[in-house]
Amino acid sequence: MKKQILFLILLYCCSCSNKPKLIGIQPYDEIDSTTINSISESLKQAYDAKIIILTNKTLPKTAFINIKSPRYRADSLLIDLSKNRPDSINYIIGITTKDISTSKRDNDGNIKKPESKYSDWGIFGLGYKPGNSCVISTYRLKNKNLKIFDSRVRKISIHEIGHNLGLDHCSAKKCVMQDAVETIKTVDLAGLDLCTDCYNEIN
Ligand SMILES: [Zn+2]
Numbered sequence: 001m002k003k004q005i006l007f008l009i010l011l012y013c014c015s016c017s018n019k020p021k022l023i024g025i026q027p028y029d030e031i032d033s034t035t036i037n038s039i040s041e042s043l044k045q046a047y048d049a050k051i052i053i054l055t056n057k058t059l060p061k062t063a064f065i066n067i068k069s070p071r072y073r074a075d076s077l078l079i080d081l082s083k084n085r086p087d088s089i090n091y092i093i094g095i096t097t098k099d100i101s102t103s104k105r106d107n108d109g110n111i112k113k114p115e116s117k118y119s120d121w122g123i124f125g126l127g128y129k130p131g132n133s134c135v136i137s138t139y140r141l142k143n144k145n146l147k148i149f150d151s152r153v154r155k156i157s158i159h160e161i162g163h164n165l166g167l168d169h170c171s172a173k174k175c176v177m178q179d180a181v182e183t184i185k186t187v188d189l190a191g192l193d194l195c196t197d198c199y200n201e202i203n
């Protein structure tokens, strides 16, 4: 009888233990290995995840748009990444040097006014909430100071995977899930970590 109880307890514990998350990094075109390694390292640390770096790909032409300037639609990239994600991978993050964009919408789902500004809005990154794909671009993260650039890449990657895991924007000071509110300054002021509330929500 005792043995049976022990077995049941063991079974229960096995089913509740958190499996490590497997995150695939999808490099696009000419993105450099230093940037890929920074993303890999920071996601491993932030989410206790296993990382797989996938074979480099060319950005899908179907995502290309040229309204204000040449860009790739982040929404299309998310669909493409999700569709072509290897089954063994839980989450996939695309990384490109090209500018990416989306339509910025209000709470009712309408494109924010003025439409000419927000219908094709350049962004740092985008991720499903929750979901299995996100994409980031280094285009708007550039800085002469490579440390600042590196820290931006890390924060945006952790932020977008956070959305995939179901995290919303957070108002806690320094939390990496803060809304960038259309400026890189917010990203620079944020820390690299999730606040305690965000951390507890996904652990
Ligand atoms: Zn966000």
Ligand SMILES: [Zn+2]
Pocket: 170, 171, 172, 175, 176, 177, 194, 195, 196, 197, 198, 199
């Ligand atoms: Zn937070």
